[in-house]
Amino acid sequence: MTSTAMRTHLCGQLRPTDVGERVRLCGWVASRREHGEHLAFVDLRDHSGVTQCVVDGSVDVRNEWVLRIEGTVRTRPADKENAEIPTGAVELADCTVEVLNRADPPPFAVDDRTDSDEAVRLKYRYVDMRRPRMQANLRLRARVLGAMRRAMDRQGFAEIETPLLWTPTPEGAREFVVPSRLHRGECYVLPQSPQIAKQLLMVSGFDRYFQIARCLRDEDLRADRQFEFTQLDVEMSFASDVDVQAAVTEAVVDATEAAVGDRPGTVGRITWHEAMDRYGTDKPDLRFGLDLVDLGPVFAGTEVKAFQAGCVKGFGVPGGAALGRNRLDALVDRAKALGAKGLAWFKVAGADGAVVLESPLDKFLSDDERAGLVAGTGTGPGDLILVVADEWRTVCTVLGAVRLELGRIPVGEGERRFCWVTEFPMFDGLDEAGNPVAAHHPFTMPHPDDLALMASDPLQVRSQAYDLVLNGWELGSGSVRIHREDIQRQVFDALGITPEEAELRFGFLLGAFRYGAPPHAGFAVGVDRLVAILCGEENIREVIAFPKTQSGTDPMTGAPKAVAPHALRDLGLQLIPRTD
């Protein structure tokens, strides 16, 4: 698998068992150490590692030149072994060096010891990817994709491609527009996801579909977001949420094992409401505690104005009493920035059962409240208690952010805790017109127990939408889809979408549904995020071969660029100069 007509071994392969063999290696010069006319060392590197080659004479080579070296494997002299590298017990002797290609000095060193500015790395991405870190990341990504594909295949899913040139579907993410040459003035768009196409495949009878699909969204970029990203896209007919979750779990667990060697533990389940209540977020990081607790009963009849609110929650921070005033002030500022009126803190002090709290608010507390606060948060001397009072949603969100601030574990450390978050709300607040805003897409099936609330109290309606979360990152989402026209109409009604409007936007899908739509459900896993976490990278650009910068440019190619005037003419387009 490694030998070719040009080489017999890889540079990281040779061991003492190979001693005596005449071998040929190909690779790049990682370093060269000359000792005069009679001795020189050349470290030859490929993706597998480095081999030291001993040249009896001087060699005219430079870093990153491409060489083929033929030599005989021998054990290194006593005391000259290099324990730092896997090939360190041997070296290549009696070498003949063939220069396959010279190279300019690289713009930065091809190693993991220093990290260049990302713009420079992206400009010379082909050099950057020669570094062990990028080689490891992209090869791990390849193993993840392979394992996912095998897992889906094994479970009987058919891989089907869907169009990249799709039709505009207003709403949702901003779409990349592709002007049509043959139909002047009209456009395709690049798909935000294969969502509608895969639902059509269900109508066609492909009861288990998957695709490793590229999705494109013209929205602002982030550490965990690129214009184009890769999803493991899945849809199943005659199946419910638990079936989809089981199939996807299989794929991500296999992928994790293929990537890092061990299978993650049980994938937990938690409802959206419980996730918000306990962790203050819909994508909880389960690797650490600091669970939020309800302090409502403690302050039920309180005199403390700040705690007279619909919801009072908090949590204890073990050892947190050591936090300095600056740090606490920063936390209070953060809480206020997130919409809380404040963040109350109490340092637990004292001993022998006597509860002593240090806090600006302490003098307003009753003895019962002091005791209840400490008991409720399970804290003791040396710990810190943080409390927020407001309406439930604000309390949870603010405490969730503070919890992360205090407990967050770097992405590359600790265990991997997958978790399904279920029963998301159907709607997410109201828009300017007073209509509820769909939290997922409008084909998401409401929770069967909440159908009666659709007209009367839509914001209380739960949906059959679910997310997969790993260590505080949203890995993907999915739902049971609506396959019945009457329920679809109810949802459109609730969203304020008229039948005419629905026909205009999704007519072809609704039409297809009249020809025998099976019950179906699906999911999509964000592959870039999963791979980033498995690589221990905070940023998905580190697991993408040719990513864009935060402003959507490619420093290597210079894209985006103006196109030639004749290209615009062919499309019937004219540029409007910027006026700002």
Place this chain on the structure above:
RNA sequence: GACGCGUUAGCUCAGCGGGAGAGCACCGGAUUGUCGAUCCGGGAGUCACGGGUUCGAAUCCCGUACGCGUCGCCA
């Protein structure tokens, strides 16, 4: 669109109101066991760009560009 941080040699960075610096890389020389080899020598700069303050600006102020992070946005 908003806020924050950054931009000094090919790369990583120090310098923060008065001489443009270091390590690595690069070029030349020395060197028979190095492994980020070592030693000697050398070349290398629009201090991102524009404006302002000042006797004097890499340094202080304003603006712009670019990069990164966060918010908005991502049904």
